[in-house]
Amino acid sequence: MSSIKRLSTQSSGFQATLRALLAFDASQDESIERAVADILRDVQQRGDQAVLDYTQRFDRVDAASVADLEIPRSALQAALNGLDAAQRAALETAAQRVRRYHERQQAETWTYTEPDGTVLGQKITPLDRVGLYVPGGKAAYPSSVLMNAIPAKVAGVPEVVMVTPTPDGLRNPIVLAAAALGGVDRAWSIGGAQAVGALAYGTDTIGPVDKIVGPGNAYVAAAKRRVFGTVGIDMIAGPSEILIIADGSTPADWVAMDLFSQAEHDELAQAILLCPDADYLDQVQAAIDRLLPTMPRADIIHVSLGNRGALIHVQDMDEACAIANDIAPEHLEISALDPQHWADRIRHAGAIFLGRYSSEALGDYCAGPNHVLPTSRTARFSSPLGVYDFQKRSSLIQISEQGAQTLGPIAATLAYGEGLQAHAASAEYRLNTTESS
Template sequence: MSQAIKLRQLNAQAEGFDRELDQLLAWEGVSSQEVQSSVDSIIAQVRSGGDAAVLELTQKFDRHPASHFEELEVSQEQLREAFESLPAARRQALEAAAKRVTAYHEKQKQGSWEYTEADGTRLGQQVKPLDRVGVYVPGGKAAYPSSVLMNALPAKVAGVEEIIMVAPAPGGELNPLVLGAAWLAGVTRVFALGGAQAVAALAYGTETVPAVDKIVGPGNIFVATAKRAVFGKVGIDMIAGPSEILVVSDGQTDPDWIAMDLFSQAEHDEDAQSLLVSWDEKHLQAVEASIRKLLPEMDRAEIIRTSLQERGALIQVEDEKQALELINRIAPEHLELSVADPDAWLPGIRHAGAIFMGRYTAEAVGDYCAGPNHVLPTSGTARFSSPLGVYDFQKRSSLIFCSPEGASELGQIAGELADGEALTAHAQSARYRVR
């Protein structure tokens, strides 16, 4: 028999609330010295040992039965076969999701631009895609074909020519849905690799795995720590923490719906965070009752229970104004506005990864098929970060062309400022072109 769940209940008016909330939100998942030391060792092994080191580490950590590195690469034929082996309904859902994700990201494409000043000087920006990117697809407690679509399709839309995907295959098994998604998304090469060794192989390259320009995609604490370690050698999308949701409800949404929305994040893993904010005390009580009623029915009930008990909360606020203040303070990855007029809230929301508007918009549709990317800033980083998008797979070069007249005018300005910085070669270089 499942044990009863103990839900944390907070009141924003109570003394000590700020301290309790700070403790609840705190996440230092990539600060362990033990993890850092282990990751540093793995990266060093991969850099010096190449394919052989990666194979040995994969055999050790993923219990992969491969005896040669070549066995870790999944062929395009295998990807196609995996896609075609899927049940028709599952294949159609994957295709529909891919179509919607592609259509949304097409709107994000940035083009080159320039303008010409009166004297003929031209200034502008050239936008080009990255040459090669690496996509990390997690494969521990669950398989995530949606992560394949959300990471690979924006890269395709941006014009990236080579997409190298890595995904752990515990015991040598890769999920056919993940492989099918890779085929559908047009991934160039796929390797059955996971953990810090996969990140290191993508960053530095091996005899077989090509070095990439940027690594994207979520992973466990070892993956996150490895991405941080290789940043600078390659670009990364973000350091992602556990998944999180903040639901703001006005009390008029079915409490069973709210409970299931909280479950949808909590079932990711024990460190996921699900928060409900409302100024309706009776509604909070009704949602609590729904949680207790529905939890025993969940396949991942124990993970959900641990997540809700350790990092979840039902938070009572005084009014809508205080709820809005909490949104911007928490800066959630996923924000559900389960209210009558969600549009009225938008002008006041400064920090949120994705905003799900209205009672009928479940966060889960954003995870799979709405269109916007589900790779989002976590742990409060929505204060300065944005969802993954086409722009993450493009880079910009500044364009400067000086006409003789422009060179003369700009040379005088630059020369004066260079004198102020005591950089005489700068000043001379600019003044040589002054007429």
């Protein structure tokens, strides 16, 4: 039987209880931080040789050179060709849907001209080179390969470089197949903090990238955090989260399984249900107790639900939406008869799933929108990964002669006020009254 908490917003101390439930200890493990700092420093100093040494030490892969660790594009295509028909069709369909969705995110360069002939605007350009980290070994996340590589290619990134550990030389074929579909240009059999370091700083063999994206373990996350500033990163993601707002109209078994879908990620994942119908919460509790023993990852789900899960009785759907905005979840399901009505009240969520048929699992794999989402309440100020993360904007400023006469005195006045005489003079030199013959 699950030990998931049962809460009510009408109970005294509810807010404190909710805060404690949401709290996630993101404090950094000092031993991990020290190890990662040492690895990154070593890669920065010794380059290829450090990468080789750590690959042998952690992944038990011997190679004469880093060049020997490159996975040729022919191997990516061979992996795709080697998939069974059903698996290949599913992967190809997911890739097509992800690409079609992200093509709508493309931004274009724009300008406008003022009456005096001054032209202002914004130029959009893709990043030159992006690094994609993909977990290896027993973990296989082909969907993450698609979600990271495809937006980068849609954005126009010329070179997407994938790194993935291959413990004992074991390459994951479905990950390689996804790389072929996603448009990965080069791939390397390296992982861990050493792979992040190689991408950030570059070695004799592996050129530096402009941005590193993709999930990883605590060492990878710590390395990404440390190299940020030298390169860009997507985000430092916390545990997976799902928040469901239900009006009681969806079969209880469906909602219970949706809670499981995030709880099975790991023991720190969070699954919460908000509903104004107490009888429905009883039904979901019964469904959890009945279905949990049938789950292959029942032990993980049990711990996750027991430590960080909750079934919360709210006064009404309006209160549920207010709580959802406070939580700002990674995934928000609105499992209600009129989901759009309630979605209009939502301001903060990574992804919003509308209606009983919109399970979060579909978003993870093949709906189309990106599944790389802000966690730990960061949806209050950040967004899903998208094409815009692989592009940058440059301002365009072309001041006409007439515009210089109008703007020059304004700039000079403000510059003198800041005590920056050279700024003022630079603007004044372009005034017709001071123009030299």
